[in-house]
Amino acid sequence: MIITVVSGKGGAGKTSVAAALAHILPRERTILIDADVDTPNLALALGLNTPIGREDWVGTVVAEYVGGEPDPKICPFGAINEDGTVNELLCEGCGVCVKKYPNSYRLKNIKGAEILEYRWGNVPLITAELEPGRSGSGRIVTDIRTRADRIAEEENRDIQLIDAAAGRGCPVIASIRGADLAVLVVDNTPTGASDAEAVVPALKHFNVPFYFVVNRYDLAPERVDELTEKFKKAGGKHIGSVPYDSEILETYPLPAKRILQHINVEEILQMI
Amino acid sequence: MITAVTGGKGGTGKTSVALSLALSMGDALYVDADVEAPNAAILLGVEMKEIGTVTKTVPKINEDKCTKCGLCAQACPTAALVFIPDKVPLFFEENCLGCMLCKEVCPVGAIEEVEETIGTMRAGRKGGIKIYDAVAEPNVEETAPIVSKLLETALSRKEENVIIDTAAGIHCNVARAIMPADKVIIVTEPTPYGIHDLKKIIKLVRTLNKPFEIYANKWGISQKYEQMIEMIAKEESVPLKHIPYSKDFAEHYAKGKFTPLRVI
Ligand code: SF4
Ligand code: SF4
Numbered sequence: 305m306i307i308t309v310v311s312g313k314g315g316a317g318k319t320s321v322a323a324a325l326a327h328i329l330p331r332e333r334t335i336l337i338d339a340d341v342d343t344p345n346l347a348l349a350l351g352l353n354t355p356i357g358r359e360d361w362v363g364t365v366v367a368e369y370v371g372g373e374p375d376p377k378i379c380p381f382g383a384i385n386e387d388g389t390v391n392e393l394l395c396e397g398c399g400v401c402v403k404k405y406p407n408s409y410r411l412k413n414i415k416g417a418e419i420l421e422y423r424w425g426n427v428p429l430i431t432a433e434l435e436p437g438r439s440g441s442g443r444i445v446t447d448i449r450t451r452a453d454r455i456a457e458e459e460n461r462d463i464q465l466i467d468a469a470a471g472r473g474c475p476v477i478a479s480i481r482g483a484d485l486a487v488l489v490v491d492n493t494p495t496g497a498s499d500a501e502a503v504v505p506a507l508k509h510f511n512v513p514f515y516f517v518v519n520r521y522d523l524a525p526e527r528v529d530e531l532t533e534k535f536k537k538a539g540g541k542h543i544g545s546v547p548y549d550s551e552i553l554e555t556y557p558l559p560a561k562r563i564l565q566h567i568n569v570e571e572i573l574q575m576i
Numbered sequence: 577m578i579t580a581v582t583g584g585k586g587g588t589g590k591t592s593v594a595l596s597l598a599l600s601m602g603d604a605l606y607v608d609a610d611v612e613a614p615n616a617a618i619l620l621g622v623e624m625k626e627i628g629t630v631t632k633t634v635p636k637i638n639e640d641k642c643t644k645c646g647l648c649a650q651a652c653p654t655a656a657l658v659f660i661p662d663k664v665p666l667f668f669e670e671n672c673l674g675c676m677l678c679k680e681v682c683p684v685g686a687i688e689e690v691e692e693t694i695g696t697m698r699a700g701r702k703g704g705i706k707i708y709d710a711v712a713e714p715n716v717e718e719t720a721p722i723v724s725k726l727l728e729t730a731l732s733r734k735e736e737n738v739i740i741d742t743a744a745g746i747h748c749n750v751a752r753a754i755m756p757a758d759k760v761i762i763v764t765e766p767t768p769y770g771i772h773d774l775k776k777i778i779k780l781v782r783t784l785n786k787p788f789e790i791y792a793n794k795w796g797i798s799q800k801y802e803q804m805i806e807m808i809a810k811e812e813s814v815p816l817k818h819i820p821y822s823k824d825f826a827e828h829y830a831k832g833k834f835t836p837l838r839v840i
């Protein structure tokens with residue numbers, strides 16, 4: 305059983321909901337995955353500061369200039385500077401430069417992220433932290449999920465809870481793939497609906513049924529009906545509305561119980 | 577002067593700060609570089625008009641010319657072309673970088689370049705503020721080229737005051753949006769997440785060699801984390817500004833009434 309918590313845009317309350325849901329799942333059967341490798345916060349939300357394992361992820365491929373005639377124009381991504389050196393943040397690792405100037409350029413693997421493993425009690429939490437400015441986080445998500453699958457198998461854990469990446473690009477798709485259920489967090493702001501709607505096509509594409517939670521409903525209660533109608537029409541099921549609570553900001557680990565008061569988790573529990 | 581407003585984690589109030597800044601200038605070009613969820617136009621209630629598309633170059637194999645040699649698949653760096661003996665190679669567009677190495681190596685010239693639309697650029701105006709943004713096509717996985725093209729288009733106007741509102745996070749789309757800036761404003765908040773992500777975004781801004789200031793939003797909610805932000809600003813020797821926490825602002829914002837933030 306794989307449950308993915310998604311939101312479309314960061315800051316909607318996705319991690320808070322994921323952390324709260326972690327509390328209702330049977331601990332001996334669960335593994336947690338924070339796929340938001342860009343800004344992974346699930347460990348913090350659960351009060352965890354120190355990983356028990358770290359490892360470099362060196363799956364990022366970039367070109368390196370080793371000398372010879374510089375030719376900035378050959379790079380289709382504008383990653384080669386005037387002096388021939390490579391701007392690693394723009395390089396896609398395509399190898400065009402290497403193909404044309406095998407003596408001047410070569411490809412190398414560099415660190416694109418750090419893979420982190422935490423334990424929340426005995427529940428494993430797998431995540432990674434992207435190196436600033438890097439891309440390829442879709443592949444990192446896929447890799448940490450493979451790793452999580454392995455641990456889940458070794459430890460006989462049949463429930464995976466994934467805090468998905470934000471946005472709707474490659475990393476989000478990598479977080480949704482294979483999920484049995486998604487919990488979509490819709491922020492009650494003027495842009496909350498369009499942010500959350502952006503992930504719906506991906507959920508549909510992968511045939512993932514979804515429940516949704518409206519966050520900060522009390523800030524503009526007059527909009528809640530419209531939001532719920534919209535996401536019901538999109539095929540979702542409304543399982544709760546969480547109030548804005550400035551106190552929550554100050555309390556870490558997050559007050560999961562208080563969040564859970566507002567979410568109906570019955571059906572999720574029946575499914576697992 | 578090009579100022580990029582960025583924030584590490586989402587939800588720190590980056591867009592609110594960026595918009596407040598633009599409004600305070602009166603005349604400004606506002607580039608919303610969060611192409612996966614552009615919000616500024618919605619917040620200001622601006623009607624946006626399409627001004628152009630962003631395309632990606634992908635290969636197209638002419639099946640009549642192809643001799644099924646497989647060289648293109650061998651050259652492809654990402655397995656976007658997969659060769660099965662005696663068949664025209666299969667193309668998986670989502671993996672394609674658009675580098676055209678395949679075209680380069682094809683011995684019979686069976687590969688041509690075609691342009692696929694991956695996003696739409698838009699523009700709008702509210703008072704003295706011109707907004708540029710872009711929307712990625714629903715199934716596009718790699719959105720960085722849209723960011724680059726949007727910036728190129730908007731910056732070619734050579735406006736005096738430019739604000740670039742970056743996406744959240746520290747990934748390559750954010751880096752691209754910071755690259756053209758003269759100065760960076762990092763918006764953070766006094767929470768453990770805020771601190772955690774502040775350190776990472778500083779690392780990115782340092783890597784890109786840009787001067788920056790820290791704007792701490794929601795000031796007043798946690799002394800402990802506020803002290804930590806003060807310490808970070810001191811260690812980095814950069815200016816720190818505060819935006820007092822206000823539930824009213826949150827409420828107004830949620831109701832769709834954008835009021836500029838007070839920065840002190
Ligand atoms: S590997 Fe590709 S993207 Fe990188 S510098 Fe060479 S040509 Fe440019
Ligand atoms: S353009 Fe580059 S990435 Fe795309 S199929 Fe050709 S070789 Fe592969």
Ligand code: SF4
Nearest residue numbers: 642643645646648682
């Ligand atoms: S290199 Fe050209 S001829 Fe050979 S398989 Fe590819 S497209 Fe066909």
